[in-house]
Amino acid sequence: MKNNTIDVQGLQISITIIDNSDYISLTDIARNKNPNEPKDVVKNWMRSRNVIEFLGLWEQINNQKFKGVEFDSLLFEAGSNSFTLSPTKWIEKTNAIGIISKLGNKGGTYAHKDIAFEFASWISAGFKLFLIKEFQRLKDDEGNRLNLQWSFQRTLAKVNYHIHTDAIKLNLIPKGITAEQRSFIYSNEADLLNVALFEKTAKQWREENPNKKGNIRDEATIEQLVVLSNLESINAMLIDQKLIQADRLDKLNQLAITQMKSLIDNKSIQKLK
Structure with a gap:
């Protein structure tokens, strides 16, 4: 879970990432209307029948485990003078995922950005x-940073590519072969790395993605590019050690699996995203 903060008209609004989706603090947004009791603002918003209908529709679209029967009973009650609804009650009764309650230092009520924007509109159209x-x-800003990181890793992979091809040239390409045969050997070794990391050759990827530009490596994630750079260097070393291709593939595939898992689980790396 990653947290960010944005400044909206002097208010600090917290944003957290849950299951790759942005959740914005309704508590922080509510301070635009009532700085002292923001939770009451959220409860008042949730009394409206239109709001309950909107929240229910969002859940029906995005949440397979949403409890429709419980939702219907709340919708029936919504709008009456005696009707009250808190985020916690909404979550407990309907198994909702669009709104969450967090405890701790940065606690409060958070909602998926679709819902948060709707709430902000209720607070003030201008604030929204x-x-x-x-x-x-x-x-x-996040997209630009990711693009820079991706470009750096792609450049690093290209640098290691030359180390890789030099090892192929010195150890795997016999003298006197044709240019076509030489090209096949280079492509074959490149696909060795593709199979080790992506579990498919460049040709297989193109056949599966006929409408995409570029190649399999142009579509790689940052983590995959990091591992690819490592695999190119390691394969160059294994070629120098005269290991046959089948043995190299086994070793490279195991390394790719281990390194990808390590990168994906590394919290410090995930914070860069």
Whole structure:
């Protein structure tokens, strides 16, 4: 779970990532209306029948475990003078995932961005526009940073590619072969790495993705590019050691699995995203 903060008209709005989705603090947004009792603002918003209908529709679209029967009973009661509904009650009764309650230092009520923008609109149309603007700026900044990281890793992979091809040239390419035969050996070794990491050859990827530009490596994640760079260096070393291709594939595949798991589980790396 990763946290970010954006400044919207002087208010600090917390954003957290849950299951690859952005959840924005309703508690922070509510301070625009009532700085002292923001939770009451959220409860008042949830009294409206239109709001309950919106929340229920969102859950029906995005949540297979949403309890429709319990939702119907709440919808029936919504709008009456005696009706009250808290985020916690909504979550417990319907098994909702669009709204969550967090405890601790950065606790409060958070909602999926679709719901948070709807809440912000109820608070103030102008505030909603500023919230969307700052949220998009955050996403643009994150995207630019990821693009820079990806470009760096792609460049590193290309540098190691030359180390890799030099090892192939010195150890695997016999003298006197044709240019076509030489090209086949280079491609064969490149696909060795593709199979070890992506579990498919470049040709297989192209056949599966006929509408995509570039190649299998252009579509790689940052983690995959890091591992690819390592595999190119390691394969060059294994070629120098005269290991046959089948043995090298086994070793490289095990290394790829281990390194990918390590990178994906590494919290420090995930914070960079």
